[in-house]
Amino acid sequence: MKKVTIIGVGNLGKSILSGLAASDIIDASDITAVDKSKYNLKEVEEKLNISISQDIITSIKGVKWIILCVQPRQLDLVLEEIKDKLTSDQILISTVTGTSIAEINEVVPDNKVVRVMPNTGASKKLSMTCIAANEDVKEELKFVEEMFDTIGRTLIIEERLMQAATVLGASGIAFFLRFLRAMIQGGIQMGFHPHEAQIIAVQTAIGAATLVAKNGTHPEREIDKVTTPQGCTIEGLNEMEHQGLSSSVIKGVMASYEKINTIK
Incomplete structure (x- = not known):
């Protein structure tokens, strides 16, 4: 239930991976990093001893939490690739600026979605991460907070305030x-x-x-x-x-x- 796959291993993805791998809320063996860049993957594998993959579909199987750390222009492509492979109990966590929960649910209507907005302080575990979700994610929200508390401080806000x-x-x-x-x-x-x-x-x-x-x-x-x-x-x-x-x-x-x- 605590297996996590992070899609996108840029600066933010690396920071989140580092926080999770060093925490006691999840085992490093339950974390998978997915990226097209072999260089990015090799770097996190060597530093964090987590699983890596260039295959998104294989990496989301049997995983409860899928964190989307891609650029806005890449989000639609990723969602289209995974939408038919998701199960309804999987939860998507999006760090993508400017894309609402409703817009993501248009592509993946059967999955719960959480929006998070960390900042670059995450690289030093000093992020301020704002989190927003619909009422249907109320029970799971506590674990989302715990995950992002590993890279700094969190605050639950209304989704209408995510741009702010x-x-x-x-x-x-x-x-x-x-x-x-x-x-x-x-x-x-x-x-x-x-x-x-x-x-x-x-x-x-x-x-x-x-x-x-x-x-x-x-x-x-x-x-x-x-x-x-x-x-x-x-x-x-x-x-x-x-x-x-x-x-x-x-x-x-x-x-x-x-x-x-x-x-x-």
Whole structure:
């Protein structure tokens, strides 16, 4: 009942495989990776000691969970290939951006489907994975959470929010990194060597995020702790806001959201 086949061994597929193989919720011998690339398969086989295959049909036989980690343009081809070989008790987990549960069920109407949206933090087991499913998957959802908890943190959301989750959680990696780059550039301008500025800015970013995560506080509470009256921190914050920092970030997030709703 816990056998898993992952179709697609790109960066995300490798991260999910790594998390599952290192966990105690499933045996590595019950995991199969499927990909057309022999190089990708050899890499995960050597590192994780799992089963590999280039044959999708053979790899989904007798498997409860099938995780689809393919590109959007490849999804229809994969579904067409497997649809007549699936049994009704098999559950599909899709990481494919922009394809709804209903659209997948148009091709495989007899199978339960779960949508998940991890991010690239998965490679360091620091993913934020959002999960959505219909009511008919309620009983099985707990194990889906357990699987993706192996690569970070999970959150169950309504499917209507999956596009927003992609922007905030997946595109959000790039947004935070762009701010981090700006911090590094500021450090260089103040006199640090680039590698020194990066060390300071990266560790500061980790510390800031951890304060909010561990303390469960709103960011403004933590900001108040480092802003003294007439100090340099409030001077810098106010200048950033005068230049439109918060407004620019919100506009960027919403522009990304508007764009994702046009992508298919």
